[in-house]
Ligand SMILES: Nc1ncnc2c1ncn2[C@@H]1O[C@H](COP(=O)(O)OP(=O)(O)O)[C@@H](O)[C@H]1O
Protein backbone atom coordinates (compact mmCIF):
# COMPACT_ATOMS: atom_id res chain seq x y z
CA UNK A 1 0.00 0.00 0.00
CA UNK A 2 1.27 3.47 -0.88
CA UNK A 3 1.48 6.10 1.85
CA UNK A 4 -1.17 8.72 1.13
CA UNK A 5 -0.03 12.27 1.91
CA UNK A 6 -1.89 15.56 1.74
CA UNK A 7 0.67 18.28 1.00
CA UNK A 8 -0.42 21.82 1.86
CA UNK A 9 1.66 24.40 -0.01
CA UNK A 10 2.32 27.75 1.67
CA UNK A 11 3.01 31.20 0.27
CA UNK A 12 6.68 30.61 -0.56
CA UNK A 13 5.69 27.72 -2.86
CA UNK A 14 3.62 30.15 -4.96
CA UNK A 15 5.15 33.63 -4.73
CA UNK A 16 3.21 36.87 -4.39
CA UNK A 17 2.41 37.85 -7.96
CA UNK A 18 2.06 36.39 -11.46
CA UNK A 19 5.75 36.57 -12.34
CA UNK A 20 6.93 35.20 -9.00
CA UNK A 21 4.36 32.41 -9.14
CA UNK A 22 5.48 31.22 -12.57
CA UNK A 23 9.03 30.83 -11.20
CA UNK A 24 8.09 29.50 -7.76
CA UNK A 25 5.90 26.68 -9.07
CA UNK A 26 8.86 25.23 -11.01
CA UNK A 27 10.78 24.67 -7.77
CA UNK A 28 7.60 23.48 -6.07
CA UNK A 29 7.05 20.94 -8.84
CA UNK A 30 10.57 19.51 -8.41
CA UNK A 31 9.99 18.96 -4.68
CA UNK A 32 6.49 17.50 -5.14
CA UNK A 33 7.56 15.15 -7.94
CA UNK A 34 10.45 13.99 -5.74
CA UNK A 35 7.80 12.66 -3.35
CA UNK A 36 5.88 10.98 -6.16
CA UNK A 37 9.08 9.30 -7.30
CA UNK A 38 9.53 8.02 -3.75
CA UNK A 39 6.14 6.31 -4.23
CA UNK A 40 4.06 8.58 -2.03
CA UNK A 41 0.45 9.05 -3.14
CA UNK A 42 0.36 12.85 -3.11
CA UNK A 43 -2.74 15.04 -2.95
CA UNK A 44 -2.05 18.77 -3.17
CA UNK A 45 -3.71 21.73 -1.45
CA UNK A 46 -2.46 25.31 -1.38
CA UNK A 47 -2.95 28.80 0.01
CA UNK A 48 -4.25 31.87 -1.84
CA UNK A 49 -4.01 34.84 0.54
CA UNK A 50 -1.91 37.11 -1.70
CA UNK A 51 -3.69 35.99 -4.88
CA UNK A 52 -7.32 36.22 -3.68
CA UNK A 53 -6.57 39.67 -2.23
CA UNK A 54 -4.92 40.82 -5.45
CA UNK A 55 -7.85 39.64 -7.60
CA UNK A 56 -10.48 41.20 -5.32
CA UNK A 57 -8.62 44.51 -5.18
CA UNK A 58 -8.25 44.65 -8.97
CA UNK A 59 -11.93 43.84 -9.47
CA UNK A 60 -13.02 46.44 -6.89
CA UNK A 61 -10.91 49.14 -8.55
CA UNK A 62 -12.59 48.44 -11.90
CA UNK A 63 -16.04 48.60 -10.27
CA UNK A 64 -15.25 51.95 -8.65
CA UNK A 65 -14.18 53.33 -12.05
CA UNK A 66 -17.27 52.18 -13.93
CA UNK A 67 -19.87 50.14 -11.96
CA UNK A 68 -22.10 49.65 -15.00
CA UNK A 69 -19.35 48.22 -17.14
CA UNK A 70 -17.69 46.28 -14.30
CA UNK A 71 -20.27 45.01 -11.80
CA UNK A 72 -18.94 44.03 -8.35
CA UNK A 73 -17.17 40.68 -8.00
CA UNK A 74 -17.66 38.88 -4.68
CA UNK A 75 -14.87 37.54 -2.49
CA UNK A 76 -16.06 33.95 -3.04
CA UNK A 77 -15.73 34.42 -6.82
CA UNK A 78 -12.27 35.94 -6.26
CA UNK A 79 -11.35 32.78 -4.31
CA UNK A 80 -12.68 30.65 -7.18
CA UNK A 81 -10.59 32.66 -9.66
CA UNK A 82 -7.50 32.26 -7.46
CA UNK A 83 -7.98 28.46 -7.32
CA UNK A 84 -7.98 28.17 -11.08
CA UNK A 85 -5.18 30.64 -11.69
CA UNK A 86 -2.88 28.98 -9.15
CA UNK A 87 -3.98 25.50 -10.21
CA UNK A 88 -3.25 26.35 -13.84
CA UNK A 89 0.36 27.30 -13.09
CA UNK A 90 0.92 24.42 -10.66
CA UNK A 91 -0.67 21.89 -12.99
CA UNK A 92 1.52 22.95 -15.89
CA UNK A 93 4.73 22.94 -13.83
CA UNK A 94 3.94 19.51 -12.37
CA UNK A 95 3.06 18.07 -15.77
CA UNK A 96 6.30 19.36 -17.23
CA UNK A 97 8.40 18.06 -14.32
CA UNK A 98 6.76 14.62 -14.42
CA UNK A 99 7.17 14.28 -18.18
CA UNK A 100 10.84 15.28 -17.89
CA UNK A 101 11.25 12.29 -15.53
CA UNK A 102 9.20 9.99 -17.79
CA UNK A 103 6.37 9.80 -15.22
CA UNK A 104 2.99 9.37 -16.85
CA UNK A 105 0.54 10.70 -14.28
CA UNK A 106 -2.36 12.98 -15.20
CA UNK A 107 -2.64 16.11 -13.10
CA UNK A 108 -5.90 17.93 -12.47
CA UNK A 109 -7.15 20.97 -10.56
CA UNK A 110 -10.60 20.75 -9.00
CA UNK A 111 -12.69 23.85 -8.37
CA UNK A 112 -13.47 22.89 -4.79
CA UNK A 113 -16.33 24.25 -2.71
CA UNK A 114 -16.25 23.92 1.05
CA UNK A 115 -19.28 24.26 3.26
CA UNK A 116 -19.06 26.62 6.22
CA UNK A 117 -21.48 27.31 9.06
CA UNK A 118 -23.39 30.58 8.43
CA UNK A 119 -23.44 31.06 12.22
CA UNK A 120 -19.67 30.65 12.58
CA UNK A 121 -18.58 33.46 14.94
CA UNK A 122 -15.67 34.11 12.54
CA UNK A 123 -18.11 36.08 10.34
CA UNK A 124 -18.24 38.76 13.03
CA UNK A 125 -14.48 39.01 13.47
CA UNK A 126 -12.25 39.22 10.37
CA UNK A 127 -8.85 37.59 11.06
CA UNK A 128 -7.57 36.12 7.79
CA UNK A 129 -4.87 38.27 6.11
CA UNK A 130 -5.16 38.55 2.32
CA UNK A 131 -3.52 40.64 -0.39
CA UNK A 132 -0.24 42.49 -0.18
CA UNK A 133 1.55 43.90 2.83
CA UNK A 134 1.14 47.63 3.55
CA UNK A 135 2.71 50.15 5.88
CA UNK A 136 0.52 51.25 8.80
CA UNK A 137 -0.25 54.60 7.12
CA UNK A 138 -1.14 52.97 3.81
CA UNK A 139 -3.33 50.42 5.59
CA UNK A 140 -5.24 53.07 7.56
CA UNK A 141 -5.89 55.02 4.37
CA UNK A 142 -7.04 51.88 2.52
CA UNK A 143 -9.38 51.03 5.41
CA UNK A 144 -11.02 54.46 5.15
CA UNK A 145 -11.19 54.68 1.36
CA UNK A 146 -12.07 51.09 0.44
CA UNK A 147 -14.28 50.06 3.35
CA UNK A 148 -12.04 47.15 4.29
CA UNK A 149 -10.70 45.93 7.64
CA UNK A 150 -6.92 45.91 8.09
CA UNK A 151 -4.70 44.41 10.77
CA UNK A 152 -1.08 43.79 11.57
CA UNK A 153 0.08 40.38 10.23
CA UNK A 154 2.46 38.52 12.55
CA UNK A 155 5.02 41.36 12.76
CA UNK A 156 5.40 41.54 8.96
CA UNK A 157 3.31 44.65 8.16
CA UNK A 158 -0.38 45.39 7.64
CA UNK A 159 -2.84 43.54 5.39
CA UNK A 160 -6.53 43.42 4.68
CA UNK A 161 -8.28 40.88 6.91
CA UNK A 162 -11.48 38.97 6.11
CA UNK A 163 -13.68 36.42 7.87
CA UNK A 164 -12.25 32.92 8.05
CA UNK A 165 -14.88 30.38 9.12
CA UNK A 166 -13.87 26.78 9.83
CA UNK A 167 -14.34 24.30 6.95
CA UNK A 168 -17.14 21.79 7.63
CA UNK A 169 -17.48 19.65 4.51
CA UNK A 170 -15.79 19.35 1.12
CA UNK A 171 -18.54 19.35 -1.49
CA UNK A 172 -16.56 17.70 -4.31
CA UNK A 173 -15.15 14.92 -2.10
CA UNK A 174 -16.52 12.06 -4.26
CA UNK A 175 -14.79 13.43 -7.34
CA UNK A 176 -11.57 13.90 -5.39
CA UNK A 177 -11.61 10.28 -4.15
CA UNK A 178 -12.51 9.02 -7.61
CA UNK A 179 -9.55 10.83 -9.24
CA UNK A 180 -7.11 9.74 -6.53
CA UNK A 181 -8.21 6.12 -7.08
CA UNK A 182 -7.63 6.62 -10.79
CA UNK A 183 -4.00 7.49 -9.96
CA UNK A 184 -4.33 11.16 -10.90
CA UNK A 185 -2.36 13.89 -9.16
CA UNK A 186 -5.13 16.01 -7.65
CA UNK A 187 -4.87 19.70 -6.76
CA UNK A 188 -7.83 20.54 -4.55
CA UNK A 189 -9.06 22.74 -1.69
CA UNK A 190 -7.04 25.64 -3.12
CA UNK A 191 -7.13 28.66 -0.83
CA UNK A 192 -9.07 26.62 1.72
CA UNK A 193 -11.85 26.05 -0.81
CA UNK A 194 -14.58 28.35 -2.11
CA UNK A 195 -16.65 29.06 1.01
CA UNK A 196 -20.32 28.18 0.53
CA UNK A 197 -23.43 27.68 2.61
CA UNK A 198 -26.30 25.39 1.69
CA UNK A 199 -29.36 27.26 0.47
CA UNK A 200 -32.77 26.21 -0.84
CA UNK A 201 -33.24 23.90 -3.84
CA UNK A 202 -29.72 22.46 -3.54
CA UNK A 203 -28.22 25.88 -4.17
CA UNK A 204 -24.72 26.46 -2.82
CA UNK A 205 -24.35 30.13 -1.98
CA UNK A 206 -20.85 31.64 -1.96
CA UNK A 207 -20.08 33.69 1.16
CA UNK A 208 -17.64 36.51 1.80
CA UNK A 209 -14.72 34.74 3.49
CA UNK A 210 -11.39 33.01 2.96
CA UNK A 211 -11.03 29.65 4.69
CA UNK A 212 -7.64 28.85 6.16
CA UNK A 213 -5.90 26.36 3.88
CA UNK A 214 -4.21 24.59 6.81
CA UNK A 215 -7.57 23.78 8.43
CA UNK A 216 -9.05 22.77 5.09
CA UNK A 217 -6.02 20.57 4.30
CA UNK A 218 -6.47 18.85 7.67
CA UNK A 219 -10.16 18.22 6.87
CA UNK A 220 -9.16 16.91 3.44
CA UNK A 221 -6.51 14.61 4.94
CA UNK A 222 -9.00 13.27 7.47
CA UNK A 223 -11.77 12.81 4.89
CA UNK A 224 -9.66 10.96 2.32
CA UNK A 225 -8.04 8.86 5.03
CA UNK A 226 -4.52 10.14 4.43
CA UNK A 227 -1.62 8.67 6.39
CA UNK A 228 0.20 11.98 6.64
CA UNK A 229 -0.63 15.69 6.58
CA UNK A 230 2.37 17.73 5.45
CA UNK A 231 2.26 21.49 5.84
CA UNK A 232 5.02 23.15 3.84
CA UNK A 233 6.02 26.70 4.70
CA UNK A 234 9.11 28.93 4.78
CA UNK A 235 10.71 27.43 7.91
CA UNK A 236 12.26 23.99 8.34
CA UNK A 237 10.91 23.49 11.86
CA UNK A 238 8.36 24.93 14.24
CA UNK A 239 10.05 26.73 17.11
CA UNK A 240 9.45 27.81 20.67
CA UNK A 241 10.42 31.42 21.38
CA UNK A 242 10.61 31.94 17.61
CA UNK A 243 12.91 34.73 16.47
CA UNK A 244 14.49 35.27 19.90
CA UNK A 245 17.92 34.24 21.24
CA UNK A 246 16.05 31.50 23.20
CA UNK A 247 14.61 29.94 20.02
CA UNK A 248 14.31 26.15 20.32
CA UNK A 249 13.28 24.14 17.27
CA UNK A 250 10.88 21.24 17.73
CA UNK A 251 11.74 17.91 16.06
CA UNK A 252 8.97 15.72 17.48
CA UNK A 253 6.00 16.81 19.52
CA UNK A 254 2.75 15.27 20.76
CA UNK A 255 -0.63 17.00 20.41
CA UNK A 256 -0.69 17.28 24.22
CA UNK A 257 2.66 19.15 24.28
CA UNK A 258 1.61 21.32 21.34
CA UNK A 259 -1.54 22.39 23.16
CA UNK A 260 0.61 23.42 26.11
CA UNK A 261 2.89 25.49 23.82
CA UNK A 262 -0.15 27.06 22.11
CA UNK A 263 -1.48 28.11 25.51
CA UNK A 264 1.92 29.64 26.29
CA UNK A 265 1.60 31.78 23.10
CA UNK A 266 4.57 30.44 21.13
CA UNK A 267 2.87 30.56 17.72
CA UNK A 268 1.86 33.73 15.88
CA UNK A 269 -1.88 33.94 15.02
CA UNK A 270 -2.42 34.12 11.25
CA UNK A 271 0.93 32.42 10.48
CA UNK A 272 2.21 29.48 12.56
CA UNK A 273 -0.77 29.10 14.89
CA UNK A 274 -3.25 27.75 12.29
CA UNK A 275 -0.61 25.27 11.09
CA UNK A 276 0.07 23.79 14.52
CA UNK A 277 -3.66 23.75 15.34
CA UNK A 278 -4.52 22.03 12.06
CA UNK A 279 -1.72 19.48 12.47
CA UNK A 280 -2.63 18.85 16.09
CA UNK A 281 -6.34 18.38 15.31
CA UNK A 282 -5.57 15.98 12.45
CA UNK A 283 -3.36 13.83 14.69
CA UNK A 284 -5.89 13.87 17.53
CA UNK A 285 -8.78 12.93 15.23
CA UNK A 286 -7.03 10.21 13.28
CA UNK A 287 -4.02 9.03 15.26
CA UNK A 288 -2.02 9.50 12.03
CA UNK A 289 1.00 11.81 11.69
CA UNK A 290 1.54 15.40 10.60
CA UNK A 291 4.72 17.14 9.54
CA UNK A 292 5.51 20.85 9.33
CA UNK A 293 8.61 21.75 7.35
CA UNK A 294 9.86 23.71 4.36
CA UNK A 295 9.22 22.87 0.72
CA UNK A 296 12.89 22.02 0.14
CA UNK A 297 12.97 19.63 3.12
CA UNK A 298 9.74 17.74 2.40
CA UNK A 299 11.46 14.56 1.26
CA UNK A 300 13.96 14.55 4.15
CA UNK A 301 11.15 15.37 6.56
CA UNK A 302 9.09 12.37 5.43
CA UNK A 303 12.20 10.23 5.88
CA UNK A 304 12.34 11.41 9.52
CA UNK A 305 15.51 13.46 9.09
CA UNK A 306 14.14 16.96 9.75
CA UNK A 307 10.99 19.04 10.17
CA UNK A 308 8.58 19.02 13.09
CA UNK A 309 6.74 15.72 13.41
CA UNK A 310 3.44 15.81 15.28
CA UNK A 311 2.55 12.36 16.54
CA UNK A 312 0.87 10.73 19.51
CA UNK A 313 3.40 7.87 19.51
N1 LIG B 1 6.81 29.58 16.52
C1 LIG B 1 7.14 29.68 15.25
N2 LIG B 1 7.97 28.77 14.68
C2 LIG B 1 8.32 28.88 13.38
N3 LIG B 1 7.87 29.85 12.55
C3 LIG B 1 7.03 30.79 13.06
C4 LIG B 1 6.64 30.73 14.43
N4 LIG B 1 5.81 31.77 14.66
C5 LIG B 1 5.69 32.43 13.51
N5 LIG B 1 6.42 31.86 12.54
C6 LIG B 1 6.46 32.38 11.16
O1 LIG B 1 5.36 31.81 10.48
C7 LIG B 1 5.70 31.67 9.10
C8 LIG B 1 4.71 30.74 8.42
O2 LIG B 1 3.49 31.42 8.26
P1 LIG B 1 3.00 31.99 6.86
O3 LIG B 1 4.16 32.64 6.15
O4 LIG B 1 1.80 32.81 7.13
O5 LIG B 1 2.58 30.65 6.18
P2 LIG B 1 2.39 30.15 4.66
O6 LIG B 1 3.64 29.39 4.34
O7 LIG B 1 1.19 29.25 4.76
O8 LIG B 1 2.17 31.34 3.78
C9 LIG B 1 7.11 31.19 9.16
O9 LIG B 1 7.81 31.40 7.96
C10 LIG B 1 7.69 32.02 10.32
O10 LIG B 1 8.23 33.23 9.82
Ligand SMILES: NC(=O)OP(=O)(O)O
Pocket residue numbers: 010011046047048049050129190191192210211212213214
Ligand atom coordinates in the same frame (compact mmCIF):
# COMPACT_ATOMS: atom_id res chain seq x y z
N1 LIG C 1 -6.41 30.50 2.25
C1 LIG C 1 -5.21 30.56 2.90
O1 LIG C 1 -5.04 30.04 4.02
O2 LIG C 1 -4.21 31.22 2.21
P1 LIG C 1 -2.72 31.52 2.72
O3 LIG C 1 -2.13 30.18 3.10
O4 LIG C 1 -2.01 32.17 1.56
O5 LIG C 1 -2.84 32.42 3.91
